[in-house]
Amino acid sequence: MSVTTLHRPAHRDALALVETAFEEGRMVTAFGRCTVDYDGRASSDLGPGDRLVVCKPDGTVLVHTDENRNPVNWQPPGCTHHAGVRDGRLRIRSVRSSPSERLDVSFRQLEQVTAYEVEDRSDLTLTGSEEDLRTRILDDPSSVEPGFRPTATERETAAGPVDIFGDDADGRPMVVELKRRRVGPSAAGQLRRYVEAVDEEFPGEDVRGILVAPSVTDRAAALLTEQDLEFVPLSPPDGGEDGSVTHD
Amino acid sequence: MSVTTLHRPAHRDALALVETAFEEGRMVTAFGRCTVDYDGRASSDLGPGDRLVVCKPDGTVLVHTDENRNPVNWQPPGCTHHAGVRDGRLRIRSVRSSPSERLDVSFRQLEQVTAYEVEDRSDLTLTGSEEDLRTRILDDPSSVEPGFRPTATERETAAGPVDIFGDDADGRPMVVELKRRRVGPSAAGQLRRYVEAVDEEFPGEDVRGILVAPSVTDRAAALLTEQDLEFVPLSPPDGGEDGSVTHD
DNA sequence: TGTTCTATTTCGATT
DNA sequence: AATCGAAGTAGAACA
Numbered sequence: 001m002s003v004t005t006l007h008r009p010a011h012r013d014a015l016a017l018v019e020t021a022f023e024e025g026r027m028v029t030a031f032g033r034c035t036v037d038y039d040g041r042a043s044s045d046l047g048p049g050d051r052l053v054v055c056k057p058d059g060t061v062l063v064h065t066d067e068n069r070n071p072v073n074w075q076p077p078g079c080t081h082h083a084g085v086r087d088g089r090l091r092i093r094s095v096r097s098s099p100s101e102r103l104d105v106s107f108r109q110l111e112q113v114t115a116y117e118v119e120d121r122s123d124l125t126l127t128g129s130e131e132d133l134r135t136r137i138l139d140d141p142s143s144v145e146p147g148f149r150p151t152a153t154e155r156e157t158a159a160g161p162v163d164i165f166g167d168d169a170d171g172r173p174m175v176v177e178l179k180r181r182r183v184g185p186s187a188a189g190q191l192r193r194y195v196e197a198v199d200e201e202f203p204g205e206d207v208r209g210i211l212v213a214p215s216v217t218d219r220a221a222a223l224l225t226e227q228d229l230e231f232v233p234l235s236p237p238d239g240g241e242d243g244s245v246t247h248d
Numbered sequence: 249m250s251v252t253t254l255h256r257p258a259h260r261d262a263l264a265l266v267e268t269a270f271e272e273g274r275m276v277t278a279f280g281r282c283t284v285d286y287d288g289r290a291s292s293d294l295g296p297g298d299r300l301v302v303c304k305p306d307g308t309v310l311v312h313t314d315e316n317r318n319p320v321n322w323q324p325p326g327c328t329h330h331a332g333v334r335d336g337r338l339r340i341r342s343v344r345s346s347p348s349e350r351l352d353v354s355f356r357q358l359e360q361v362t363a364y365e366v367e368d369r370s371d372l373t374l375t376g377s378e379e380d381l382r383t384r385i386l387d388d389p390s391s392v393e394p395g396f397r398p399t400a401t402e403r404e405t406a407a408g409p410v411d412i413f414g415d416d417a418d419g420r421p422m423v424v425e426l427k428r429r430r431v432g433p434s435a436a437g438q439l440r441r442y443v444e445a446v447d448e449e450f451p452g453e454d455v456r457g458i459l460v461a462p463s464v465t466d467r468a469a470a471l472l473t474e475q476d477l478e479f480v481p482l483s484p485p486d487g488g489e490d491g492s493v494t495h496d
Numbered sequence: 497t498g499t500t501c502t503a504t505t506t507c508g509a510t511t
Numbered sequence: 512a513a514t515c516g517a518a519g520t521a522g523a524a525c526a
Contacts, residue, residue: 002298003255003279003359003360005253005255007251007253027300029277031251031362031364041376041429041519042374042375042377042484042519043374043375043376044372044373044375044519045372046370046371046372046373047371049368050250050365050366051366051368052275052277052364054300054312056312056315056316057314058314058316060315060316062312064302065366065368066275066304066305066366066368067304067305067306067308067325068304068306068308068325068506068507069308069325069506069507070506070507072372073519074317074519076317076519076521077315077316077317077521098497101519111250112251112253112362114362116279116298116314116359117298118299118313119297119298120297120298120299120313120314121297122294122295122296122297123295124292124294124321125293126290126504127292128289128290128291128504129290129504130502131502180290180503181504184513184514184515186514186515217513219514236290286504292504316521316522317521317522318505318521321504322504324504324506346512347504374519376519377517377518378516378517378518379517409516428517428518428519429519432499432500434500465498467499
């Protein structure tokens with residue numbers, strides 16, 4: 001059977017299901033009134049409330065409330081789950097070492113416990129990352145400007161590594177900074193520091209700084225103009241259509 | 249009733265439960281064989297597999313496999329959930345604008361659907377953050393060094409805001425950078441830039457730079473010494489015991 | 497294993 | 512709403 005559920009179980013029955021699921025590598029969810037206690041890299045306490053607890057066979061634990069994308073408490077993959085009953089509470093404990101961390105969930109009342117058999121071989125294919133944008137430009141440098149010739153990626157400078165380094169049609173050095181989404185003033189400052197650093201290396205020449213991103217904020221655009229930096233609107237392939245239209 | 253569960257439901261019945269739950273602000277989980285499609289800030293596709301889908305009343309959607317701490321796909325709070333049946337599939341769609349994002353989950357077979365009523369008024373109390381470290385130092389400046397007198401937090405400089413600014417027992421300006429955990433070379437660089445910026449402001453005086461953290465890497469320690477910067481081993485209160493012992 | 501960097505980062509605070 | 516920085520960041524790539 002792929003899914004086994006107990007509704008308002010006695011702790012004893014819930015414990016049997018959970019322990020078996022842990023042993024057999026099944027995923028478990030538990031929902032009910034509980035308290036949570038964490039100690040490790042930091043330390044936290046959570047008073048009684050209704051939460052959904054997910055225990056994965058890879059050692060992950062998630063404690064979710066009805067709000068927010070992130071769990072209110074959790075344990076990363078690689079932990080070891082334990083379950084027990086004490087003082088009329090069902091307790092789920094997850095532990096790891098290096099760094100030493102411990103998560104305790106104590107259920108006063110269990111509304112539901114479920115064990116799942118999971119089969120999933122599919123891999124996620126994600127497009128629209130900065131890596132995709134870099135690939136797109138290296139495949140077709142003219143998408144930045146005709147005559148652009150990339151010579152290096154992640155080129156080291158005094159201000160840190162530059163995304164793409166190269167020359168323009170006239171042989172002037174070009175520093176290209178990539179951002180996969182709409183950028184603010186900080187990206188302009190970053191590019192400025194790169195250009196200044198590369199300027200030091202090429203005393204005679206006039207180094208160009210180009211920011212490649214789907215779009216920029218008004219303030220960032222002003223900063224770029226102010227500092228003689230350039231902006232090329234370009235999105236990663238497929239995703240990131242927010243670059244085609246800039247609302248403001 | 250606090251929890252309602254359907255086991256291997258017909259899509260029609262599942263749809264009724266899910267739509268009601270969305271309307272009444274209940275949390276929903278669905279488990280079964282599904283495909284997932286996302287388009288927005290990036291773009292992704294996920295082939296058929298067994299996943300646990302969580303829809304929260306605040307607009308969050310999580311798609312979890314049996315591995316990893318993070319969901320394989322998700323939608324942040326503030327989205328709107330919709331459900332429907334088409335081509336013999338139960339579809340759950342979550343949408344938001346600004347930025348425009350869409351997540352589609354299509355169930356070929358549903359093993360289980362559950363709607364939860366969640367009550368949770370408890371707040372998480374967390375200790376061991378950088379904020380706690382700052383509080384600890386402001387409460388007892390001598391924990392950095394005897395005679396240290398903080399005069400400002402988040403003090404602006406040309407290189408950005410400094411965590412804590414003050415004077416030492418001899419009246420020399422002190423720039424204090426806080427890190428809640430073991431730090432690498434980047435923190436040394438950051439501190440150096442702050443000290444250089446403050447040095448400009450106090451031409452006659454010799455500005456001191458102090459990095460406060462549980463511990464440092466070897467390379468970072470070398471950089472600090474090289475640049476006449478100082479390190480004070482100090483952890484946030486309670487959590488972060490890894491600072492008391494530095495292994496290497 | 498430790499270090500460094502990216503992220504559909506998320507999240508909160510502040511302007 | 513835009514911006515900035517911390518996070519028990521997580522996760523991957525690399526030495």
